[in-house]
Amino acid sequence: MRSVLLVSVDSEPVTGGWPGALTGLRVLELGTELTHYCGKMFAELGADVVLVEPPEGSPLRDQPPFVDDEPGPENSLQFFYRNTSKRGIVVDLAARDSGETIRRLAAGADLILDGLPPGRLEEIGAGPASLIEQNPELVVTSISPFGQTGPYAHYAHSDLVCMALGGLLWMGGYTDGPPVRAFGDQAYMAGNLFGAVASMVALTHAEIRGQGQHVDVSVQEAVVMGLENAAQYYDLEKHVRRRYGGEQRQAGFGVFPCADGHVFLLAAGLGGDRYWGKLVDWMLEEGIAGADRLLEDRWTQREYMYTDEAKNEFWKVFTSFSLDHRKEDLYHESQKRGVPLGPVNRPSDVLESAQLRHRGYFEEMQAFGRSFRIPGAPYRLSATPWRMTGPAPRLGEHTDEVLVDFGFTGPEIERLRETGAVR
Amino acid sequence: MTVKPLKGVRVIDFCWVGAGSYATKLLADQGADVIKIESRARLDSLRLSAPFAGGVAGVDRSGYFADRNTNKRSCTINLKTEEGRELARRLVQDCDVVANSFSPGVMDRFGLGWEEVRAINPSVVYLAMSMQGDSGPYRDHRGFGLTISSMVGMHGLSGLPNEIPVGTGTNFPDHIPNPCHAAFAVLAALRHVRRTGQGQYIDLAQTEATISTLGTALLELTVNGSEPGPMGNRHRRHAPHGVYPCRGDDRWVAIAVTTDEQFAALGRVLGLDEPVMARFANESARLAGADELDELIASRSRSEDQVELAERLQRAGIPAGPVRDPRDLIESDPQLAERGHWVRLRHPEMGETIYNAPPFRLSETPTRLENPAPLLGQHTAEVCRDLLGMDDDEIERLTAAGVLA
Numbered sequence: 001m002r003s004v005l006l007v008s009v010d011s012e013p014v015t016g017g018w019p020g021a022l023t024g025l026r027v028l029e030l031g032t033e034l035t036h037y038c039g040k041m042f043a044e045l046g047a048d049v050v051l052v053e054p055p056e057g058s059p060l061r062d063q064p065p066f067v068d069d070e071p072g073p074e075n076s077l078q079f080f081y082r083n084t085s086k087r088g089i090v091v092d093l094a095a096r097d098s099g100e101t102i103r104r105l106a107a108g109a110d111l112i113l114d115g116l117p118p119g120r121l122e123e124i125g126a127g128p129a130s131l132i133e134q135n136p137e138l139v140v141t142s143i144s145p146f147g148q149t150g151p152y153a154h155y156a157h158s159d160l161v162c163m164a165l166g167g168l169l170w171m172g173g174y175t176d177g178p179p180v181r182a183f184g185d186q187a188y189m190a191g192n193l194f195g196a197v198a199s200m201v202a203l204t205h206a207e208i209r210g211q212g213q214h215v216d217v218s219v220q221e222a223v224v225m226g227l228e229n230a231a232q233y234y235d236l237e238k239h240v241r242r243r244y245g246g247e248q249r250q251a252g253f254g255v256f257p258c259a260d261g262h263v264f265l266l267a268a269g270l271g272g273d274r275y276w277g278k279l280v281d282w283m284l285e286e287g288i289a290g291a292d293r294l295l296e297d298r299w300t301q302r303e304y305m306y307t308d309e310a311k312n313e314f315w316k317v318f319t320s321f322s323l324d325h326r327k328e329d330l331y332h333e334s335q336k337r338g339v340p341l342g343p344v345n346r347p348s349d350v351l352e353s354a355q356l357r358h359r360g361y362f363e364e365m366q367a368f369g370r371s372f373r374i375p376g377a378p379y380r381l382s383a384t385p386w387r388m389t390g391p392a393p394r395l396g397e398h399t400d401e402v403l404v405d406f407g408f409t410g411p412e413i414e415r416l417r418e419t420g421a422v423r
Numbered sequence: 424m425t426v427k428p429l430k431g432v433r434v435i436d437f438c439w440v441g442a443g444s445y446a447t448k449l450l451a452d453q454g455a456d457v458i459k460i461e462s463r464a465r466l467d468s469l470r471l472s473a474p475f476a477g478g479v480a481g482v483d484r485s486g487y488f489a490d491r492n493t494n495k496r497s498c499t500i501n502l503k504t505e506e507g508r509e510l511a512r513r514l515v516q517d518c519d520v521v522a523n524s525f526s527p528g529v530m531d532r533f534g535l536g537w538e539e540v541r542a543i544n545p546s547v548v549y550l551a552m553s554m555q556g557d558s559g560p561y562r563d564h565r566g567f568g569l570t571i572s573s574m575v576g577m578h579g580l581s582g583l584p585n586e587i588p589v590g591t592g593t594n595f596p597d598h599i600p601n602p603c604h605a606a607f608a609v610l611a612a613l614r615h616v617r618r619t620g621q622g623q624y625i626d627l628a629q630t631e632a633t634i635s636t637l638g639t640a641l642l643e644l645t646v647n648g649s650e651p652g653p654m655g656n657r658h659r660r661h662a663p664h665g666v667y668p669c670r671g672d673d674r675w676v677a678i679a680v681t682t683d684e685q686f687a688a689l690g691r692v693l694g695l696d697e698p699v700m701a702r703f704a705n706e707s708a709r710l711a712g713a714d715e716l717d718e719l720i721a722s723r724s725r726s727e728d729q730v731e732l733a734e735r736l737q738r739a740g741i742p743a744g745p746v747r748d749p750r751d752l753i754e755s756d757p758q759l760a761e762r763g764h765w766v767r768l769r770h771p772e773m774g775e776t777i778y779n780a781p782p783f784r785l786s787e788t789p790t791r792l793e794n795p796a797p798l799l800g801q802h803t804a805e806v807c808r809d810l811l812g813m814d815d816d817e818i819e820r821l822t823a824a825g826v827l828a
Contacts, residue, residue, distance in 0.1 A: 345579060
């Protein structure tokens with residue numbers, strides 16, 4: 001192996017029970033919607049992730065959808081999905097000396113995931129710099145809506161607002177209507193995902209060179225990473241890209257109806273238009289009226305493809321074909337013919353996918369007094385498999401055992417419980 | 424000068440187009456030596472994708488390609504030649520990561536499949552990020568970010584109820600879900616190498632990594648038995664929650680009221696009437712009357728400047744922000760400017776153009792973007808000399824023979 005990567009590894013006890021790639025790492029997550037999925041990624045590759053919540057719980061515990069539509073701190077599916085495989089403790093940061101409790105915990109951790117408002121850790125006397133000073137190999141990753149610095153650092157936030165200020169909101173929606181956001185709090189998800197990468201980068205440096213550090217992740221900037229080529233379009237060609245939903249971006253590119261829903265077709269505007277001919281051949285074989293006219297020279301001209309005339313004619317021809325077929329059938333035939341087309345699936349289609357079923361993608365989970373399927377491994381590591389080790393923790397479920405693991409004595413824990421500092 | 428955090432990690436990168444190239448870029452920007460193996464015989468189609476410097480097409484002129492390939496070296500090797508494949512096999516012998524985003528089987532045909540590579544480099548992390556994974560009835564399927572987004576439900580869930588769904592307007596899985604999951608998995612697997620010397624194979628199905636960002640929607644179905652659908656900009660619990668028109672052409676402000684206090688503050692900023700405020704004082708009333716509230720807010724926002732209104736709302740503690748377009752983000756977003764998000768790098772053919780800095784800052788190993796995307800084959804001779812120990816005659820011969828092309 002390449003010598004530059006060889007480092008001596010300390011002989012810390014390996015906990016967790018299976019050889020995960022991140023087994024032995026201790027992660028303390030001062031958790032909110034900004035860190036939960038990031039913490040889950042660490043936990044399911046083997047790290048011991050301790051979710052630290054305030055007495056009222058993570059803000060996500062209050063967010064629908066709930067099990068059987070019954071609100072309650074143990075019922076949020078949003079919270080549950082993002083917090084599987086973790087242990088949970090309650091520490092009241094408003095209590096006196098809470099900073100000391102956090103400092104003690106941080107002394108035994110490799111990574112802190114900080115989803116608190118910028119400056120909150122400093123306020124309780126546990127700022128990232130001081131935590132790293134007492135534990136020089138510690139990585140503290142703060143994921144915040146706009147970053148730790150700058151004029152928006154303390155702005156009020158929501159996923160919608162981060163999508164707006166990150167520009168991705170602008171890109172989605174209908175040509176003749178307002179911007180529409182992507183489903184599923186994708187701005188916060190982007191912050192979590194880039195936060196996970198940044199944390200692993202810093203942990204790599206800490207393991208190789210013994211130097212910890214503070215990582216400052218901005219959700220807004222993470223969203224900007226998703227703008228595709230829009231920044232470059234403006235910079236290089238002075239063109240401001242705009243949403244095109246509800247119609248074709250150009251003839252042959254967009255969402256079209258079919259017998260049982262919709263398909264996304266990308267027959268034009270990609271790879272030197274090599275897909276156009278394949279699609280037309282397909283429709284010719286099916287005897288679709290007007291398909292022959294799509295071979296005329298005008299369809300090779302980029303400007304023409306953007307005209308209403310071109311879009312309307314293509315729409316008429318293609319939908320007279322697509323409306324007679326189911327999305328899954330169109331998809332399979334398109335794969336055989338090398339035409340880029342995807343079925344616009346609903347969650348129930350995803351759940352029933354023959355491919356995902358074959359690969360055993362969904363895991364079986366027991367919680368809420370029932371057994372149900374839950375999305376599984378986002379990646380399959382052959383030697384150190386991804387693993388979901390359990391449900392999300394109940395509020396304060398592991399407080400005592402975690403404090404013991406981090407070196408607190410029985411009387412200390414009792415005193416912390418008496419003052420309400422931990423629960 | 425500080426050391427870069429991933430200095431010493433070498434990646435032989437066979438990825439092309441979207442998600443794969445973005446994943447290895449994340450590593451390159453943190454100091455990994457990423458050597459992109461590409462060929463004139465089969466160009467990375469992103470090199471042919473708009474926008475182009477000055478609007479003039481060319482393999483070294485795409486801004487889309489450039490932003491995805493910063494800090495990499497480009498080495499042209501034609502893998503359709505036996506000698507080319509042999510050179511690639513020598514390169515993967517001495518590296519930490521081998522990455523590709525081909526359909527399953529393509530790397531095997533080049534003699535560069537996992538089993539072949541592990542036989543000559545047992546501690547390698549081998550990342551394979553195909554569209555739907557290396558097994559199952561759809562393993563050979565191909566697609567783009569947009570088809571993935573459609574298949575996994577993201578497209579269909581984004582839009583207005585009972586309208587054609589709109590998705591994100593981009594190849595979203597290529598830019599965030601897949602590159603981030605891939606880079607994270609590679610870095611985790613490298614940790615295992617450091618501890619045990621053992622390499623491994625990572626099968627990342629781009630569909631599966633993207634579904635992981637939609638977990639709650641699937642739980643709604645499997646736990647509650649209800650099928651979630653698109654809901655525009657609305658929130659299941661909070662209202663008002665949406666995008667409202669402002670003065671000017673296609674200008675909007677996003678507002679998300681999440682507490683009763685914020686709603687009271689919104690009423691003061693917009694000058695809403697007392698009876699309206701009383702009627703909508705609590706969350707369930709607001710949710711039930713969301714249509715009426717949206718109209719009311721739009722009637723007030725329409726005459727306002729999007730930036731000024733958002734600032735007034737923020738000063739009152741309400742989550743709000745102008746809907747920025749790409750030009751705003753580059754020219755007038757004070758936060759991105761202060762954070763130094765946009766970086767301009769000089770490229771030999773494109774001149775000085777814009778790049779994204781990584782969306783995070785590291786306090787002790789700050790990395791600045793240094794090198795623009797490589798020209799096609801810019802580093803071929805250098806890689807052949809330094810890594811493969813070739814002399815100039817050999818390089819010339821292989822170039823003339825079309826192997827290094």
